[in-house]
Amino acid sequence: MNLVLLGPPGAGKGTQANLICEKYKLSHLSTGDLLRFEIANESEIGLKAKQIIDEGKLVSNDIIINVIKSFFNNNKNSSGYLLDGFPRNTEQAKLLDKLMLELKNKLSCVILLDVDEKHLKDRILSRSKEEGRSDDNEETLIKRLETYFNETMPLIKYYNEAKLLKKVSGVGEIMHINQSINSIIDHL
Numbered sequence: 001m002n003l004v005l006l007g008p009p010g011a012g013k014g015t016q017a018n019l020i021c022e023k024y025k026l027s028h029l030s031t032g033d034l035l036r037f038e039i040a041n042e043s044e045i046g047l048k049a050k051q052i053i054d055e056g057k058l059v060s061n062d063i064i065i066n067v068i069k070s071f072f073n074n075n076k077n078s079s080g081y082l083l084d085g086f087p088r089n090t091e092q093a094k095l096l097d098k099l100m101l102e103l104k105n106k107l108s109c110v111i112l113l114d115v116d117e118k119h120l121k122d123r124i125l126s127r128s129k130e131e132g133r134s135d136d137n138e139e140t141l142i143k144r145l146e147t148y149f150n151e152t153m154p155l156i157k158y159y160n161e162a163k164l165l166k167k168v169s170g171v172g173e174i175m176h177i178n179q180s181i182n183s184i185i186d187h188l
Contacts, residue, residue: 001026001080001188002105004087004096004164006156007113009144010124011170012177016113017084019178024185027071027078031085034067035059056143058151061092065099072103080108089151090158108188110159111181113170117145 001024005013014030021028035053038046045067049059064086075081087093100106115123124141159165166184170177 001108001185002083002100003081003108003185004083004110004159005113006110006152006159007170008115008120008148008152009141010120011113011115012123012174013084013113015174016170016178016181017082019174020181020185021082023182024080024082026080026082027075029068029071029081029083029086031059031064031067031083034071035063038067054140056140056147058088058147061095064092065095068096069099072099087155088148090155093155093158107164109166109184110164111184112156112165112167113177114167115170119171120145 003020003026005017005020007013014032017028017030020026035046035049039050039053040046045063049063052059068083068086072081083096087096096107121138121141125138156165168177168180168184
């Protein structure tokens with residue numbers, strides 16, 4: 001089983017991804033976590049990515065695809081994957097389709113965590129205080145949301161047309177949201 005988890009910054013993708021991976025024994029591919037690892041290690045990719053992220057922009061497809069290929073190669077025995085933070089646009093979705101085809105695999109479902117802008121701002125500003133992430137401030141958030149709505153909304157249409165998209169409200173108690181997601185996965 002291979003899933004994609006979509007949603008705007010602050011929608012709770014990381015939290016839900018961890019719960020889903022634990023229950024269904026999937027390998028969690030979070031491009032954000034992988035990039036933060038590269039940034040913390042000050043690798044060449046990490047330094048490039050940090051500058052881009054701090055500007056509120058998205059990291060290039062070339063950087064992301066290289067990180068994802070590496071992850072797949074290091075987790076070949078996985079029973080499935082949950083992709084969190086990738087793809088972010090239709091170009092990346094097509095690159096993912098091509099990669100999955102190369103691996104003789106396919107996506108089972110794309111889950112969209114739907115959260116309104118007010119909730120997103122509250123969550124991210126709260127997360128900034130708790131975790132101290134450099135990309136969690138109001139100015140960067142506004143840029144990230146603008147980028148999300150401009151680039152990711154066509155992706156939602158792409159997956160909807162492919163009949164892979166399932167929408168879940170990302171507002172409410174964590175476990176209630178997770179139960180909604182699990183009921184979708186259990187029917188795949």
